Amino acid sequence: xxxxxxxxxxxxxxxxxxxxxxxxxxxxxxxxxxxxxxxxxxxxxxxxxxxxxxxxxxxxxxxxxxxxxxxxxxxxxxxxxxxxxxxxxxxxxxxxxxxxxxxxxxxxxxxxxxxxxxxxxxxxxxxxxxxxxxxxxxxxxxxxxxxxxxxxxxxxxxxxxxxxxxxxxxxxxxxxxxxxxxxxxxxxxxxxxxxxxxxxxxxxxxxxxxxxxxxxxxxxxxxxxxxxxxxxxxxxxxxxxxxxxxxxxxxxxxxxxxxxxxxxxxxxxxxxxxxxxxxxxxxxxxxxxxxxxxxxxxxxxxxxxxxxxxxxxxxxxxxxxxxxxxxxxxxxxxxxxxxxxxxxxxxxxxxxxxxxxxxxxxxxxxxxxxxxxxxxxxxxxxxxxxxxxxxxxxxxxxxxxxxxxxxxxxxxxxxxxxxxxxxxxxxxxxxxxxxxxxxxxxxxxxxxxxxxxxxxxxxxxxxxxxxxxxxxxxxxxxxxxxxxxxxx
Amino acid sequence: xxxxxxxxxxxxxxxxxxxxxxxxxxxxxxxxxxxxxxxxxxxxxxxxxxxxxxx
Ligand SMILES: Cc1cc2nc3c(=O)[nH]c(=O)nc-3n(C[C@H](O)[C@H](O)[C@H](O)COP(=O)(O)OP(=O)(O)OC[C@H]3O[C@@H](n4cnc5c(N)ncnc54)[C@H](O)[C@@H]3O)c2cc1C
Numbered sequence: 001x002x003x004x005x006x007x008x009x010x011x012x013x014x015x016x017x018x019x020x021x022x023x024x025x026x027x028x029x030x031x032x033x034x035x036x037x038x039x040x041x042x043x044x045x046x047x048x049x050x051x052x053x054x055x056x057x058x059x060x061x062x063x064x065x066x067x068x069x070x071x072x073x074x075x076x077x078x079x080x081x082x083x084x085x086x087x088x089x090x091x092x093x094x095x096x097x098x099x100x101x102x103x104x105x106x107x108x109x110x111x112x113x114x115x116x117x118x119x120x121x122x123x124x125x126x127x128x129x130x131x132x133x134x135x136x137x138x139x140x141x142x143x144x145x146x147x148x149x150x151x152x153x154x155x156x157x158x159x160x161x162x163x164x165x166x167x168x169x170x171x172x173x174x175x176x177x178x179x180x181x182x183x184x185x186x187x188x189x190x191x192x193x194x195x196x197x198x199x200x201x202x203x204x205x206x207x208x209x210x211x212x213x214x215x216x217x218x219x220x221x222x223x224x225x226x227x228x229x230x231x232x233x234x235x236x237x238x239x240x241x242x243x244x245x246x247x248x249x250x251x252x253x254x255x256x257x258x259x260x261x262x263x264x265x266x267x268x269x270x271x272x273x274x275x276x277x278x279x280x281x282x283x284x285x286x287x288x289x290x291x292x293x294x295x296x297x298x299x300x301x302x303x304x305x306x307x308x309x310x311x312x313x314x315x316x317x318x319x320x321x322x323x324x325x326x327x328x329x330x331x332x333x334x335x336x337x338x339x340x341x342x343x344x345x346x347x348x349x350x351x352x353x354x355x356x357x358x359x360x361x362x363x364x365x366x367x368x369x370x371x372x373x374x375x376x377x378x379x380x381x382x383x384x385x386x387x388x389x390x391x392x393x394x395x396x397x398x399x400x401x402x403x404x405x406x407x408x409x410x411x412x413x414x415x416x417x418x419x420x421x422x423x424x425x426x427x428x429x430x431x432x433x434x435x436x437x438x439x440x441x442x443x444x445x446x447x448x449x450x451x452x453x454x455x456x457x458x459x460x461x462x463x464x465x466x467x468x469x470x471x472x473x474x475x476x477x478x479x480x481x482x483x484x485x486x487x488x
Numbered sequence: 489x490x491x492x493x494x495x496x497x498x499x500x501x502x503x504x505x506x507x508x509x510x511x512x513x514x515x516x517x518x519x520x521x522x523x524x525x526x527x528x529x530x531x532x533x534x535x536x537x538x539x540x541x542x543x
């Protein structure tokens with residue numbers, strides 16, 4: 001009997017564990033180690049953050065789902081990996097620390113035959129003074145990265161709406177809280193939902209709404225921008241995004257590295273090296289992401305963290321980490337099997353794997369401050385990676401000598417539906433598809449993408465899709481009937 | 489009536505340098521019949537994308 005341990009019960013980890021159990025049955029063991037007791041459909045946090053949904057609608061408890069599926073669930077966080085075992089034993093193991101109310105802080109060694117790291121991002125609020133600290137989000141801004149954060153954001157937004165109703169003008173600042181952030185899409189989506197909410201509340205004219213981003217142009221999205229096939233043009237996502245902001249009378253600040261947050265004010269450095277300030281009454285700033293900060297140890301106890309992990313804490317996989325300058329980057333730099341090159345029974349999926357480099361062109365201010373979006377690893381690719389590594393591991397358990405499945409961001413597309421206001425008949429959303437995620441300028445000269453697979457549009461239909469995805473993916477994650485038929 | 493959709497735009501601002509949807513385009517975005525058609529199209533596009541992406 002083999003044991004597969006999955007670290008992380010989010011999009012990639014939950015997909016990996018549930019498919020693994022389905023494919024392996026009771027002949028092998030699947031264990032999930034994750035500190036959260038609830039599963040969260042993160043994309044709908046945006047709606048929680050404007051009061052359009054309750055926290056309870058976007059989460060559900062994991063324990064009953066794993067019990068039903070026959071998955072061994074440990075509510076704990078993994079803290080260290082010992083891929084060679086320890087003195088006297090060659091069996092690899094991870095060290096876990098329980099977060100479960102019944103045994104908080106208790107540690108345990110958990111052995112594995114195969115290990116998937118799907119621990120997603122550490123929300124690195126501490127990277128920007130005032131944005132937060134090692135304990136998480138600070139007091140000056142709000143976030144929508146977790147359901148709890150989003151609930152708090154909605155309450156703060158409501159306070160601003162009340163003030164505007166009393167005649168007080170308010171400034172809303174939404175965007176990225178550091179020069180090295182990813183996940184611009186979430187901030188993009190949130191700003192449109194805030195604008196929609198203010199309009200519905202009848203206070204839009206009392207609000208100035210500003211987007212602040214580390215992108216050098218609107219619509220970069222950490223992917224170097226996209227060209228959509230639209231109305232007979234190959235239209236840049238720059239025009240698409242600018243149009244959305246301009247239509248709604250929203251301002252934007254580009255190429256900004258927020259370097260300090262204080263009560264009602266951010267300080268930022270721009271790509272041209274200038275330092276500036278922006279005041280706000282309400283700010284939602286996405287933190288930069290880092291790996292969750294594992295340690296790794298060899299059999300003799302020596303620290304081998306740098307063998308398994310890149311300096312940013314993400315796990316090394318079969319990527320080309322020596323690609324050099326932007327001009328030399330190739331789609332083949334991107335990992336395919338997501339297998340760790342040193343320890344072949346360890347894989348990473350979702351945000352947890354270390355990308356070989358950025359997708360957007362690296363940029364820095366004359367002061368040497370890097371200001372560029374880092375590569376996005378959104379829900380669809382994360383789930384696809386989770387499934388692909390699981391299928392490889394299942395085949396390896398059954399005797400395959402090496403991984404049999406791939407999930408490469410240079411060979412897969414992504415669909416992203418960014419809500420711009422909720423409502424069955426007056427909601428809208430931007431539906432974007434991009435293929436491939438990592439541009440391939442050799443195959444698709446000029447744009448790097450297949451224009452037949454890269455599209456964008458705004459409308460009610462996209463909102464319906466977004467709404468249906470909410471229910472469908474929660475249905476799937478709860479392993480309700482037919483869940484395996486729902487694609488990632 | 490195009491002016492209604494443009495009155496918040498000032499010359500030489502960043503907003504001035506992009507396209508602004510006018511009435512018909514905005515109407516289409518919430519026109520249920522047209523959006524039902526778009527709904528089918530978006531789903532088709534996403535299905536093709538998913539099929540192309542699994543290896
Ligand atoms: C507000 C917001 C909106 C978004 N909207 C969209 C969208 O519309 N469409 C889209 O495609 N993507 C969207 N995304 C991105 C999407 O949520 C991520 O791509 C996806 O969640 C990544 O999956 P993951 O499994 O890598 O990480 P996660 O889903 O974050 O899962 C990581 C898991 O690991 C656990 N973990 C952390 N530390 C440890 C540890 N030490 N040991 C064990 N487990 C640990 C965490 O608790 C968590 O359960 C959005 C993100 C945000 C923040």
